[in-house]
Amino acid sequence: MSAQAACTIIQQAGLSGAVDGAVVLGTGLNDIAQGRDVMFDLSYEDLLGFPKPSVSGHAGRLLGVKIDGRTILFLQGRGHFYEDGDARAMAVPLETLSLLGCKALLLTAACGSLRHDMRPGDLMMLRDHINLGAPNPLIGVKGDARFVSLVDAYDHGLCEQLRKAAQDRNLPLHEGVYMWFSGPSFETPAEIRMARILGADAVGMSVVPEVILARYYGLRMAAVGMMTNYAAGFDGGAPTHEETRRVGAQGAVGLKRLIDQFLGGLNHV
Numbered sequence: 001m002s003a004q005a006a007c008t009i010i011q012q013a014g015l016s017g018a019v020d021g022a023v024v025l026g027t028g029l030n031d032i033a034q035g036r037d038v039m040f041d042l043s044y045e046d047l048l049g050f051p052k053p054s055v056s057g058h059a060g061r062l063l064g065v066k067i068d069g070r071t072i073l074f075l076q077g078r079g080h081f082y083e084d085g086d087a088r089a090m091a092v093p094l095e096t097l098s099l100l101g102c103k104a105l106l107l108t109a110a111c112g113s114l115r116h117d118m119r120p121g122d123l124m125m126l127r128d129h130i131n132l133g134a135p136n137p138l139i140g141v142k143g144d145a146r147f148v149s150l151v152d153a154y155d156h157g158l159c160e161q162l163r164k165a166a167q168d169r170n171l172p173l174h175e176g177v178y179m180w181f182s183g184p185s186f187e188t189p190a191e192i193r194m195a196r197i198l199g200a201d202a203v204g205m206s207v208v209p210e211v212i213l214a215r216y217y218g219l220r221m222a223a224v225g226m227m228t229n230y231a232a233g234f235d236g237g238a239p240t241h242e243e244t245r246r247v248g249a250q251g252a253v254g255l256k257r258l259i260d261q262f263l264g265g266l267n268h269v
Contacts, residue, residue, distance in 0.1 A: 003049060003095035003098075004099065005049075006049060007100055009042065010040075010042065010062070013040035013042055013064070014040040014064060018100065019072070019097065019100045019102040020070040020104070021072050021073075021103060021266050022074075022097050022105050022106070023072065023073070023074050023105075023106045023107075024078055024106070025076050025077065026107075026108045026206060026226070027055065027058065029108055029226070029252050030058070030076045031256075032074070032108075032252050033063050033074035033076055036063075038065050039066060039071075040064045041061060041062075042062045042063075043061055044062065045060070049093075049096075050092055051078065051093070053078065053079060055080065055083065058078065059076035059077050060076065063076065067263050067264070068263075070263060070266065078093075078206060080206055081135065082184040083184075087137040087139070087209045088213070091213055094213045094217050097217070098219055103220070103266065104158055104220050104221075104266050105222075106158075106263075107207055107210055107214075107224070108223070108224050108225070108226065109206045109207045109223070109224075109225050111124065111178065111202040111225035111226065111227055112192075112202060112230065112231035113201075113230050113231060114201055114202060114230075114231050115174075115202075117174070118174050118201070118202070119227065120227050120228055120229055121226070122174060123166075123172070124173070124176050124178075124201065124225045124226075124227065125162050125163070125176075125222070126175075126178045126222075127175050128153075129208050130177060130178070130180070130195075130198060130200055131179075132179075134180055134181070134208070136212060137209040137212050138212060138216060141216075146216070148215045149215070150211070150215060153212075153221065154223065157220070158221065158222035159222050161265050161266070162262055164265065165258055168261055169257050169258060171254055171257060174201070176202060177201050178200065178201070178203070178208070178223070179195045179200035179203045179204075180206075180207065181204070181205060184205070188232060192231045202225050202231075207225070211223065224258065226252075
């Protein structure tokens with residue numbers, strides 16, 4: 001009910017036709033949506049069921065913009081599991097995108113790097129993820145549709161489009177495995193050593209619930225993480241939220257270029 005109501009509000013605000021793409025912007029990345037041909041700008045508070053972000057660096061706004069004639073929705077901020085213990089915090093926004101016919105979803109997030117070659121400010125495309133024990137957002141959902149396969153959670157076609165976009169813009173784009181920790185406290189050095197042993201390349205406090213929900217709602221999805229720090233105890237890493245916001249804002253220029261190039265090629269995916 002909430003998602004359908006949100007669709008109505010968005011359409012009344014100026015959306016006509018299907019949505020070509022949507023981008024969820026992580027901590028410190030709000031400015032990526034600025035300076036564009038804005039059709040409408042809605043607060044999450046006006047959209048029933050959308051989260052009310054309590055984290056600095058998450059504006060909590062939905063922007064409808066035109067990029068090269070394509071209709072793109074930018075979600076400035078997300079709801080996190082650690083804010084109120086709800087792994088389904090982004091369920092209504094993602095269901096709304098599905099109902100609006102969104103053809104491609106790109107998730108972005110701030111990450112802690114577990115690799116020497118991925119420095120703060122670098123970008124990594126997610127190939128896969130690890131979730132050890134954190135709640136699944138489909139717990140409590142009824143019916144067989146909840147048994148979602150995650151074999152191809154990160155859409156091969158969209159991932160290839162990201163690679164091509166990075167190559168076309170001459171932007172370095174690492175690839176790797178992301179490990180979700182619930183937060184809000186940062187990981188311990190021991191947990192980071194465990195993550196490296198298990199094959200993780202980066203860690204963070206978001207993305208994974210949204211990936212699962214996106215697949216449940218039938219959305220094609222890809223994800224990019226921006227390294228805002230080295231993870232705790234790794235190469236001198238001692239992450240803070242202020243550092244995450246600051247480095248995220250500094251590195252947003254390269255990510256904006258990647259996103260623009262990626263969105264420009266959506267019709268060919």
